[in-house]
Amino acid sequence: MAKQNTVFKDAYNRCLKLLAETSSLPSEPELGQVLGVSRTTVRAILSRFEEAQLIAWDKRKKNVLRQPRPDDYFPTEETDSLAEIIERSFMRRILAGGAEPGMQINELELAREIGTGTTSVREFLIRFSRFGLIEKRPNSHWILKGFTREFALELTEVREMFELRSAARFVSLPDDHPAWEELREIETLHREMLADIDNRYREFSELDEQFHLLVHKASSNRFIVDFYDIIAIVFHYHYQWNKTNARQRNARALEEHLAYIEALRSHDPAKAEQACRRHLQSARETLLQSIP
Amino acid sequence: MAKQNTVFKDAYNRCLKLLAETSSLPSEPELGQVLGVSRTTVRAILSRFEEAQLIAWDKRKKNVLRQPRPDDYFPTEETDSLAEIIERSFMRRILAGGAEPGMQINELELAREIGTGTTSVREFLIRFSRFGLIEKRPNSHWILKGFTREFALELTEVREMFELRSAARFVSLPDDHPAWEELREIETLHREMLADIDNRYREFSELDEQFHLLVHKASSNRFIVDFYDIIAIVFHYHYQWNKTNARQRNARALEEHLAYIEALRSHDPAKAEQACRRHLQSARETLLQSIP
DNA sequence: GATCTGTCTATTGTAGATAAAAGACAGAAC
DNA sequence: GTTCTGTCTTTTATCTACAATAGACAGATC
Missing domain, CATH: 1.10.10.10 (Winged helix-like DNA-binding domain superfamily/Winged helix DNA-binding domain)
Structure with a gap:
């Protein structure tokens, strides 16, 4: 096999969902736009839809014939x-x-x-x-080289330098910068998750990444933003791996994030620095605890 | 061709130099050690030496028969x-x-x-x-994305954070740390180069890299040390590319390095920081000037 | 008994081939 | 005249194959 057709399969599955909500599909370029794939792939999807008698396709007309069934989807293992x-x-x-x-x-x-x-x-x-x-x-x-204590210490050292600098930049962003709006949305998500923490604490990992990435982006420095990839992957797998006290740890982190967000909002560099330091320190401790 | 045999050719050339200085070559493992290649490659070299009638090879005896001539060497283009x-x-x-x-x-x-x-x-x-x-x-x-002004600014921003931190670590290294000895050697090279600056200013690039890498290594942080690769490659090609006022620029940088080295030696963090900042600022200016 | 050599095997570096996916262009449909 | 479709070409992602190189082991040599 030369190339997996995972792009096709993944887009096919996503397109099935679109199809479930409408009676006729839009133009090929538009579908390509929505699905994030080329027209070649869109046409392959449409052909397959036609074969599966999901749509009747004639040039610009793509009328939905029936609702997709669960077995119309490709299994998720094949879409990665x-x-x-x-x-x-x-x-x-x-x-x-x-x-x-x-x-x-x-x-x-x-x-x-x-x-x-x-x-x-x-x-x-x-x-x-x-x-x-x-x-x-x-x-x-x-x-x-291993996921050792030294690794974690070196990683967090750089992380702290970068995040402190990014937080300092963040507080001085102009009021009309889109980051403020995004921060507000993230804050809402935090409050929602905290309100139902017992059921939702497992979703924290993703929100954590989203929040810190937003902060790092305020640096406008590609090296700082790129470095966040490393942090994200380490914490991502770390969360999957070390589940002891997950609920409690995540609840605490959410609280810290909220304090941090408030400090950023205050536009006061000293407050932001303090909140940032406090959160980074507990993040560091959590990470270190998980290493034997 | 499946794999270039550049390792062989490069080691062959280096081995020719060894051969010129002795009447009999050492054992295969020892040669491998010296040349940094496996015994397989050493044996390939020895076979070729024998074919070229450079040595008489019989088990442990590898007697030199004649001095290598210029045309015994592989052309340098083939060794990269x-x-x-x-x-x-x-x-x-x-x-x-x-x-x-x-x-x-x-x-x-x-x-x-x-x-x-x-x-x-x-x-x-x-x-x-x-x-x-x-x-x-x-x-x-x-x-x-291009070698733009933004790129240079982002690069130098991180560089400055990392180098300041590394310099701070450097001053507190214990007196018996090998870095001090290395620093002394580098200082000597600086003085030698400065004494004959008109003829040797082109060699500065390499010395510059050596010096800053030494400083960065004091951080004991793989991310900081690895980041220096980026700086090194950018400055390396930058030096090759922008030759205006090279002599003068390099002379100035050498002076700054000497002041910086002295400040490190003083073990005084404030002095080191000041000297580091001064040099980094002029390095940044030089880099920026070369960008249109 | 330590080190070396002869021989053999396993792994890496690189080229070439091919299906999937992107994308270009002209003519058709609005 | 803009947007869409049909068709075709180019490029990427991935596999397989093979020479260069590394590395292992047993027997030979000191």
């Missing part, structure tokens, strides 16, 4: 891109399995285990190497 | 790894040629131009993307 699959497998291995620092990583073995070609694994490792968890020996293997 | 070739071609294109921001980058076209396969170009672009100069549109092309 190869890169996502590799990332998940790899993170599971290094976080859960025997992740001793110094271990060698073998491209071929990884590829076989994941059931994919070496090229994709190799490209993943190259991309992943910027996270500082692995290192390449040219013409030879990769070395796992 | 593919990655180096691609990097150079690419940097030339984006720094010298029409480097309008927003331009699309085409893997296939680049590969054809450089005369290599797409895989290598692709991997290079992935690795290079962490420098923030290009960005990928999945399933589609890369976009050149």
Whole structure:
């Protein structure tokens, strides 16, 4: 197989949802826009819809014939891109399995285990190497440096420098900057989640990422914003992995975020710095606690 | 061709130099150590030496038969790894040629131009993307973000944060830390270069990199040290590219480095910070001046 | 008994091939 | 005249294959 058609399958599934809500589909370019794919893919989807007798398609007319059934959808396993699959497998291995620092990583073995070609694994490792968890020996293997205490400390050190600076920039953003509106929306989400924390605490990870990314973006510095990728991936998998006291930890973090948001709103740099420091410190502690 | 044998050719050339200075070569493992290659490659080199009647090889005896001639060496173009070739071609294109921001980058076209396969170009672009100069549109092309004024400002902002912190760490290193010895050596090189500045100012680039890397390493933070790669590559090509007033600029930078080194030596954080700031500011100005 | 060599195997780096996806262009439909 | 569709070309994502290189092991040499 040369290329997975995951783009097609994922867009197909999303298009099925659109189809469920209307009696006739819009033009090809418009669909492409909405689904974020090219017209080639849109046309492939429409052809398949026609085959499945979901629509009657004649040039500009795309009339819906019937509602989609559950078995019209492609199974979700088939809609993930190869890169996502590799990332998940790899993170599971290094976080859960025997992740001793110094271990060698073998491209071929990884590829076989994941059931994919070496090229994709190799490209993943190259991309992943910027996270500082692995290192390449040219013409030879990769070395796992491990998710160690040092790693966490180095990561949080930089994170704190960057986030403090970003928060300082944030407070001085002009009032008509769209970030303020976004901050307000995020605040609302925080309050909603906190009101129903027992049921919703698992959703915190995503909101956490959204909030901190917004803060980092205020730096207008691509290196600072890009660095947030590293933090996000570490915390993302960290949340999946370490579930002890999750409810309580997340509730506390939500409270801290709210204080932090309020401080940003005050436009007072000193208040913002203080709230930021307080939250970052507890985030750091949480992370460190999870490392043996 | 599956794999270039540049490792072999480069090691062969270096081994020729060793051969010129002795009457018999050491053991295979020792040669591998010295040349930084595996025994397989060492044995390939020895075989070739034998064919070229440079040595008489019988098990542990590797007696030199004649001195190497200039034409025994492989031409230097053949000893560069593919990655180096691609990097150079690419940097030339984006720094010298029409480097309008927003331009699309085409893997296939680049590969054809450089005369290599797409895989290598692709991997290079992935690795290079962490420098923030290009960005990928999945399933589609890369976009050149360009060596712009914003890029330089964002880069120097982070650089200054990192270097100030590293310098602060440096002054508090214990007296027996090897960094102090290295600093002394670097200082000597500075004085030597300054004494013969008219002839040697072109060598500054390399010394500059060595010095700042030493400072960054004091941070003991892999993210800070890794970030220095970006600075190094930008300044490296920048020096090659912008030669106006090179002599004068480099002389000034050398003086600033010496003041900076002295401040580090004083163990006084305030002095170090001041000297660091002063130098970073002029480095920033120099960089900005070269951008249209 | 330590180190070296001969031989063999496993893995990486790179090219080439191919399906999926993007995108360009001309003519058709509004 | 703008937007859409049909068709075609180009480019990317991925697999497979193979030479270069690394690395392992047993027996030879010191």
